[in-house]
Amino acid sequence: MTTKNDTTTITLPMLRDRIDAIDAQIQDLINERAACAQKVAEVKLTEQGDQNVVFYRPEREAQVLRRVMERNKGPLGNEEMAKIFRQVMSSCLALERPMRIAFLGPEGTFTQQAALKHFGQSIISAPMAAIDEVFREVESGAANYGVVPVENSTEGVVNHTLDSFRNSRLKICGEVEVRIHHNLLVAPNINPDDVTHIYSHQQSLAQCRAWLDRYWPHAERVAVSSNAEGARLAAEAGKNGKAVAAIAGDIASQLYDLVVVSANIEDHPDNTTRFLIIGNEKVPQSGKDKTSLLVSAKNEPGALYRLLESFERHGVDMTRLETRPSLISKWGYVFYIDFWGHCEDEACHAVIDELRERASEVKVLGSYPVAVL
């Protein structure tokens, strides 16, 4: 490699020496950072006492990652750089106190992928069989935080998750989005042409509906508890020579040694699922937050209008409005409302106060940093 007017030639060994020297520097700095995080833990313990100490600070982590992206000059892209820092923080936090994260399992689900994307790799994974078990595991304190799917860009809301918030005191303390790519998978000994049944979670079957109608109109679609479970069943069936396929993502296909018959079979190429992080603590302002509310409207003319009017007047930007049966009175409804801002921001606070006067019940499900990655 030479440049104009450059008499010295840069050789491969020279570049490798330079990389080795940089690596040594980075390693020292990462350890210096880790030692700081350990000190942070000591300070937190002295200030807050052993019982109530909160090691994980989602608002602080979001600010760190945002700053990494803002100051990044390249050649590495902003996201790539933030992912590296995501893992550095994850390792540092594990030194302070390793966190046990419950998620909708089994191993290999997109929810696990969301958990790793949000918290980094240095966590203790606790796969749960159902969404309400994730809630219970966090409520009981057996897990520090939980991860549950809440909405998909193709299929809409995950009712189980919304309904679980009704009787829970848990707070939403974060959100994370994952691009969902599905594959049609079979065990290695199975001829795809023989497939009679296709297993997956009902949401995944729905996200591939048009593709299945077109290419597999005669195969029976079987809804199971998760797409990782579908993959496990397809692997089991393969061992018995049964021609069963599964629809699942890459992690599940690797975990259960399945072969990809067709990749990226989701009907919408930007198919994305949003997940929520649930925990026992409220999260302070991070500077770029969202808030989720559960609101029961009075059953009278103009009730919903009066709720929405408050948002408009205070200039608070709503991002989502979801209706679910109230489960208390027939044809009664509750609303799930998401909006930009933190419940301690002045305008948001004013809206919430007004809603409390206008609705029969308002529950703040949480204010949390907007997903960074």
Ligand SMILES: C=C(O[C@@H]1C=C(C(=O)O)C=C[C@H]1O)C(=O)O
């Ligand atoms: C170091 C701290 O604790 C944790 C680790 C962080 C980090 O490594 O940057 C950031 C926030 C916390 O989750 C802190 O609170 O500052």
